[in-house]
Amino acid sequence: MATAVEFTLNGNAVAAIAEPGETLLSVLRNRLGDTSPKAGCLQGTCGACTVLVDGEPVLSCLLLADAAAGRHVETVRGLAQGPQLHPLQEAFMERFAAQCGFCTPGMLMAAKALLDHNRNPTRAEVIEAISGNVCRCTGYLPIIEAILEAARRLSARG
Ligand code: FES
Numbered sequence: 001m002a003t004a005v006e007f008t009l010n011g012n013a014v015a016a017i018a019e020p021g022e023t024l025l026s027v028l029r030n031r032l033g034d035t036s037p038k039a040g041c042l043q044g045t046c047g048a049c050t051v052l053v054d055g056e057p058v059l060s061c062l063l064l065a066d067a068a069a070g071r072h073v074e075t076v077r078g079l080a081q082g083p084q085l086h087p088l089q090e091a092f093m094e095r096f097a098a099q100c101g102f103c104t105p106g107m108l109m110a111a112k113a114l115l116d117h118n119r120n121p122t123r124a125e126v127i128e129a130i131s132g133n134v135c136r137c138t139g140y141l142p143i144i145e146a147i148l149e150a151a152r153r154l155s156a157r158g
């Protein structure tokens with residue numbers, strides 16, 4: 001039987017109907033209209049669907065929507081503050097870290113989870129943080145450089 005699931009999405013209280021077994025990715029994209037998490041492999045191997053749940057990166061194609069009830073969900077759609085891009089978004093643009101862009105929302109959210117916890121990550125920590133996110137375009141180096149650049153900017157802000 002379908003149930004109503006309530007949670008916070010990018011700071012706003014939301015409610016949606018979820019069928020039994022429906023994933024958070026499906027609810028976000030198909031019921032709440034937030035298509036920023038991408039539907040890639042749908043089996044937990046590409047990272048394109050990565051969102052944050054209570055600050056931790058989660059593969060939303062594997063998480064049942066019911067499990068998000070009462071929790072705080074963040075998607076890339078909530079990253080910018082009005083016209084002000086998040087430093088990660090700025091650095092991704094400047095460093096050409098997005099090509100086709102399909103992996104980018106998941107990359108950004110995995111990187112945000114890292115930088116929210118650690119403003120001064122090592123290159124190895126950055127690589128580890130995005131190790132579950134597949135990119136078929138960039139060769140990863142521009143993404144790693146962009147995340148390190150965003151970390152520098154965030155650290156400079158204190
Ligand atoms: S769509 Fe979720 S990991 Fe690929």
Ligand code: FES
Nearest residue numbers: 099100135136137
């Ligand atoms: S930019 Fe195309 S998959 Fe990463």
